[in-house]
Amino acid sequence: MTTQHKSKSLSWKEKFRDRLIEIIGADGVISSDDELIAYECDALTGYRIKPIFVVLPNSAEEVSAVIKECYKENIPYVPRGAGTGLSGGALPTEEGIVISLSRMNKILDVDIPNQRVVVEPGVVNLWVTDAVSSSGYYYAPDPSSQIVCTIGGNVAENSGGVHCLKYGVTTNHVLGVEMVLPDGEIIEVGGKTLDHPGYDLTGLVVGSEGLLGVVTKVTLKIINKPEAVKTLFASFDHIEDAGAAVSGITVRGVIPAGMEIMDSFCIRAVEEAVGAGYPVDAGAILLVELDGPTAEVEALLPIVEEVLKENNAIQIKVAKDAKERELLWKGRKNAFPAMGRISSDYYVQDGVIPRSKLAEVLGEIGELSKKYGLRVANVFHAGDGNLHPLVLYDSSKEGDLDKTLELSGEILQVCVDKGGSITGEHGVGHDKKRFLSLMFDEEDLDAMNLVRCAFDVKGLCNPGKLFPTPRTCVEPGMKPFKEHPLQKAGLGEMY
């Protein structure tokens, strides 16, 4: 199909643009090269593709009209939130358009007594908590990018955050969506009430990386702020000890709200950047946050302290007040941006291992770092075993990037070998599709494709992502083939 599009004349593109302008208005269609550059990639900047146009719809109806037009003309499209994704999930498709949901940014309904908030997809994550905070509530999923990333993007990627050990990730807090299907139909699944009859389509759509349709409205669950919060900080000489402490805490029956580890590289970078008060000579630090009823937090605090001591913690500090707590977290939340200070370039990996294997895997990552001669910084959601090794490299050095990608790939292999996952929260997107086969065999991927074909038989919605190799569907509702014969013969690329 790509080749077909290319052969179409410029006037065809102009006609298509005119149709889009008719639907959204001229100010909602971006077509100049200068402006399109901003949409060439998401936060994974290594891959760039310029879309033919970007549309900025204002409503589900406009999204639907655009998608119907795409369906008619077989134009692929990629939905986009704030573009903070780290897996290239919003990377445009060749000869395709980008549907940016940034204008659909209204909070539609704040229903405190029922603990629900309904938002448009372009609403920024933190706005939800801001809207309910004065009533004593908050929206739990808190990715590090929460001051800019949007709920629509969070839904697509099933975003996590630093507090999901206890409270879960996006999928545990989304109760329903309105979405535009790839044929343009607008449907509602789930909603403010629970237990809708039928399959849990909401559960399927959350984390589907924008491959099943375009979400235009999201119903969220909000929760009560805890009575008490205590944040502990511990420093260690060796990161393996910090890892063992994390496992030790849960084994003792304590599930903190979050547990985060940073290694010495990160500590130094963060200290320079924000001055969070971390000891710069430590091998690693661990943040543990306990929350809940005061009596519970008070009972668990000594258990955590004991485990920290058992695992050779050097310094243990409990934040005295909200201000100290925020400072400790500020360091963690700024870890990625701060890395810019110690390395011109870095690649963020995202893998998951069973918590009990933390110490072991951290050691193996250290070995890999030596083997490749590249520095690897570790900052991660230790409580749920979600690693974020940052491979530091220099893009001006020839071969450095290739080595970096190879090393990052080996880290994923280690994660899978330990019974883990190739991604805990950043998604597969474009970046990791070749690694999906480490976890899933052909039968598993076939089952996933059955889902995709139920939604998007033409394969126009964010094509080329997630699946390791292109898979096709036959006709509406029909069982998909594994591979189209034309493709097998190398005669055509199918979306």
Place this chain on the structure above:
Amino acid sequence: MLKKNIINNLLRIVGEKNALTEEAEFKSFSVDDVLPEIVLFPNEVEQVSEIMKLASKESLSVLPWGSGTKSALGNKPDRADIVLSTKNLDRIIEHGASDLVTTTQCGITLKKFQSILNKENQFLALDPPHVGKKATVGGIIAANDSGPERLRYGTAREFLIGLKVVSADGAIFKGGSKVVKNVAGYDLPKLYVGSLGTLGIIVEATFRLYPVPEYSETYLVSFPTLEDAHGAVMTLLNSDIVITSLEILNPELISSLTKRNDLDIKDNQYTLAIGIKNVEKAVKDQVSTVKTLCDQNGGKGKIISGVQEEKFWDDIRDFPWKLFKTTRVVCKASVLLTQIPQVLETLKRLSDENGIKTYISARAGNGILIISIKGEPSSMIESLNSLRAFVSSIGGHLIIQEAPCEIKAGVSVWGDFGSGVGIMKKIKFNFDPDNLLNPGRFIT
């Protein structure tokens, strides 16, 4: 009738000892009076796959089966050649106690599963009914069954992090993973929670677990009016008290429970049951706050703990089955939690008008009402239809969980599947193109 050679082939797969072939043995495997032609108890996942390959080649319909405790859920099946029970697939595959994760075959009963996990002071945070009657883990996932503690922990979708399925054509595939955080690929476990065996046979499940709370107490408190009771609910829900379960019981239910349990509380009033599990001091502190808040709202009650408390919650989970041994009508309404009083009042009015009796336990923090009805079949049909009309008019849903065929003939079991029904049907078609799995009972 199944052809002799097909029966022989099926018996060859599972072995004669693991099959029932005589009609006399089928009675406890009937679904809405539809009897199967053969009941199979495979011992291995590969056998399930072989059965499905044969079924798909011969176009045989298959009813996946755990212990049959929820066999009354859903429409009457269009056909039923094979009942495929997973009850022999009951091995725990791994329990990573230090990771609070476990993988098990799905035919294991929840009771046995919990008792093994409890040895490590952990548990699967699901408290559905029928646990005493051998409800299996697979059946609980397939029916998306839960109990009062969903307020604190959620439902199976929150803990099912991975699964293995045998598809309609016998392929074996997996979804999710064995770690608590994972976003690789579509979230297939979510699709299977509540899919009622229509998309494949769930043979293995991986769950995240929780530590067993140290201590538990329940405050049982009755109120002069429903308004007072619900006022207390709203105060509690808007506080930072971490409640494990919160139920509003209607007077009919509380009076029948009082008789059974020697509860010694006012039995002609709406009653709240507020369960809190935590470390002991946190329980005592919070129960004391709960008591103060409720009593300020006109409540009068008592704190129960230990065996009496356990028995009380057992009764709440299973009340429709404990109160009615044979003919039962059980349904579940879902509305916003602020709408619960409206539904309770509607049910009171319908009871008075139609001469029926209703027993209700409402999950006050979730907007879910479990309702059991007693009366003449025609009155019950009329009441259920009126109730659904009301619940739908306020944006909610009503599902009939269990009812005799004559009731099902007069009331839609599932109600409206909503605007996603087209996609649901396509999913069903893609996963089971020949409509072999539980045909007609759910999405078809």
